Amino acid sequence: MKNLRPICFLVFFSYVQCQTLQRSLLAAAWNHTNSQNYLQENLRDITSIMVAQFLQKSTYQEVQTIVEELVHRAEKCKVLKPQESPSECSHQLMTTFLEHVCNNQGMADKQEFSDCCNINNKARLKCFLLYKKDDTEYSDVFQIPNLEQICDVDKENQASVKERYIYETSRKHPFLYGPTILTMSACYETAIRSCCQEENKTECFQIKLEPIRKYVREISLRHHHLCEIGIKFNHKVSKAVELVLLTKKQPKANFSEIAKLAGDVKNLHQTCCEGDVVACVLGRSQLMNDTCSKQSALSSKITPCCALSVPFRGECIINSENDDKPDLSSLPLSRFTEDRFVCKQFIDKQDDLLPEFLYEYSRRHSELALSVILRVYTVYQNLLGKCCKLENPLECYSHGKEMFQRVVGESHERIKNHCDLREKLGDANFHDRLIILYTKKVPQLSAQELVTFTKNMAAAATKCCPLRDEQRFVCMEDSGSKLIEKCQSLLGHK
Ligand SMILES: *[C@@H]1O[C@H](CO)[C@@H](O)[C@H](O)[C@H]1NC(C)=O
Ligand SMILES: *[C@@H]1O[C@H](CO)[C@@H](O)[C@H](O)[C@H]1NC(C)=O
Ligand SMILES: *[C@@H]1O[C@H](CO)[C@@H](O)[C@H](O)[C@H]1NC(C)=O
Ligand SMILES: *[C@@H]1O[C@H](CO)[C@@H](O)[C@H](O)[C@H]1NC(C)=O
Numbered sequence: 001m002k003n004l005r006p007i008c009f010l011v012f013f014s015y016v017q018c019q020t021l022q023r024s025l026l027a028a029a030w031n032h033t034n035s036q037n038y039l040q041e042n043l044r045d046i047t048s049i050m051v052a053q054f055l056q057k058s059t060y061q062e063v064q065t066i067v068e069e070l071v072h073r074a075e076k077c078k079v080l081k082p083q084e085s086p087s088e089c090s091h092q093l094m095t096t097f098l099e100h101v102c103n104n105q106g107m108a109d110k111q112e113f114s115d116c117c118n119i120n121n122k123a124r125l126k127c128f129l130l131y132k133k134d135d136t137e138y139s140d141v142f143q144i145p146n147l148e149q150i151c152d153v154d155k156e157n158q159a160s161v162k163e164r165y166i167y168e169t170s171r172k173h174p175f176l177y178g179p180t181i182l183t184m185s186a187c188y189e190t191a192i193r194s195c196c197q198e199e200n201k202t203e204c205f206q207i208k209l210e211p212i213r214k215y216v217r218e219i220s221l222r223h224h225h226l227c228e229i230g231i232k233f234n235h236k237v238s239k240a241v242e243l244v245l246l247t248k249k250q251p252k253a254n255f256s257e258i259a260k261l262a263g264d265v266k267n268l269h270q271t272c273c274e275g276d277v278v279a280c281v282l283g284r285s286q287l288m289n290d291t292c293s294k295q296s297a298l299s300s301k302i303t304p305c306c307a308l309s310v311p312f313r314g315e316c317i318i319n320s321e322n323d324d325k326p327d328l329s330s331l332p333l334s335r336f337t338e339d340r341f342v343c344k345q346f347i348d349k350q351d352d353l354l355p356e357f358l359y360e361y362s363r364r365h366s367e368l369a370l371s372v373i374l375r376v377y378t379v380y381q382n383l384l385g386k387c388c389k390l391e392n393p394l395e396c397y398s399h400g401k402e403m404f405q406r407v408v409g410e411s412h413e414r415i416k417n418h419c420d421l422r423e424k425l426g427d428a429n430f431h432d433r434l435i436i437l438y439t440k441k442v443p444q445l446s447a448q449e450l451v452t453f454t455k456n457m458a459a460a461a462t463k464c465c466p467l468r469d470e471q472r473f474v475c476m477e478d479s480g481s482k483l484i485e486k487c488q489s490l491l492g493h494k
Pocket of ligand 2 (some may be wrong): 200202203
């Protein structure tokens with residue numbers, strides 16, 4: 001297969017210290033009412049996000065001009081009512097936008113997109129998507145040129161501070177999902193307003209804006225990676241990733257609930273990754289509505305989130321803590337490795353058996369990183385693939401349990417080695433060593449990816465290595481670098 005350059009590393013960051021973020025969510029949510037016409041009222045902002053994420057080089061004014069034009073021309077979005085299909089609106093908005101870029105001679109970014117403009121429909125959008133650039137090295141110290149000034153601006157024109165924030169954030173983070181940008185813009189605006197009334201504004205800005213900035217940076221990376229998984233791996237892998245993440249969060253929910261949710265979330269990611277901000281905003285608010293309507297079956301931790309209005313619900317649920325582990329002693333995992341009917345299921349209904357294993361394993365091991373769980377999953381899949389061809393398969397796959405433990409043990413071992421190495425070399429030399437190490441291990445990475453990756457890894461080591469054993473493991477798996485996956489093992493689904 002040519003052109004196969006799968007991401008062989010997935011970097012997952014933990015969600016920011018939720019408490020600080022949740023505080024700013026609550027502060028901002030306080031003044032928002034639950035609006036039925038959320039989409040319509042925010043259409044301008046939503047369109048700005050879409051435009052700025054595609055036309056990253058355009059100025060604020062240029063983006064505003066295009067947004068005016070689009071909102072004016074998108075007939076289908078004007079009559080939008082809650083019960084009507086909004087997909088026509090999103091489709092029209094997107095098509096109109098792409099046409100607008102392609103038909104406008106003087107447009108700043110047009111040159112760049114000329115090859116995309118020669119093709120049509122779905123292919124055109126795909127082509128535009130390829131031009132999005134997420135510069136992870138971009139220093140995103142948010143430009144607050146003069147704090148007094150921002151407070152004056154706010155008095156004169158309440159909206160412009162928020163709109164500028166939306167513009168800057170969208171162009172800097174072209175893969176960050178629209179609903180998140182909307183939420184964070186509300187948090188930002190609330191923070192600015194409250195700081196402008198403070199005596200010491202500088203201090204207030206530092207305290208209130210830092211968590212917002214940090215969250216945006218981390219979640220943007222995460223969204224970008226989810227998009228890459230969606231593009232570079234098949235849909236089974238994306239779904240497996242969602243299944244693990246959801247199960248860790250909601251270990252009490254039953255398999256059918258989790259499996260359905262995983263499918264929905266995967267589809268939503270796809271929509272959001274395609275840059276269709278209207279559909280992404282709508283899809284997410286529907287998903288969150290669904291989630292809240294079933295909260296008792298899903299998780300006990302999301303109740304306070306479900307009381308919030310639309311723009312805040314989603315972010316709050318995503319950042320809620322994992323639910324407590326249920327008592328699973330009566331349902332031993334051994335049915336996957338000791339039951340004589342495993343091969344029959346594997347052969348007849350593989351698509352039921354494997355996700356169910358993944359679910360049962362994840363809910364028992366919420367302390368393990370996604371990467372480790374996926375590796376265990378791949379080991380199990382390969383094991384059955386091999387054993388079920390044999391005369392006595394049970395004898396063969398009954399070694400599964402030890403094999404899973406070995407995978408977990410190896411990942412402990414790797415972390416221990418890293419920490420030992422760091423202690424020996426010191427932080428600066430440790431980073432250099434990591435670069436050398438991983439240049440050999442994953443030659444597929446570009447120089448920039450490699451530096452970013454090893455930097456994250458070194459940062460995680462600095463933070464986590466001083467902790468004790470088990471805490472250290474969780475911290476490493478959870479906070480910084482996540483994993484280097486051998487391409488084949490993640491692509492095991494073919
Ligand atoms: C919230 O709304 C009230 C009344 O609508 C207004 O007086 C107050 O300033 C608002 N608070 C914030 C933080 O925006
Ligand atoms: C504002 O707070 C910062 C940080 O705490 C401090 O360094 C500065 O002196 C304070 N400024 C005023 C005018 O109080
Ligand atoms: C959530 O879904 C229910 C049932 O589908 C619907 O009646 C309700 O209006 C929705 N709520 C919101 C806020 O969209
Ligand atoms: C899963 O949970 C839901 C909600 O509690 C319930 O309606 C459904 O019957 C359960 N499914 C299974 C297979 O137990």
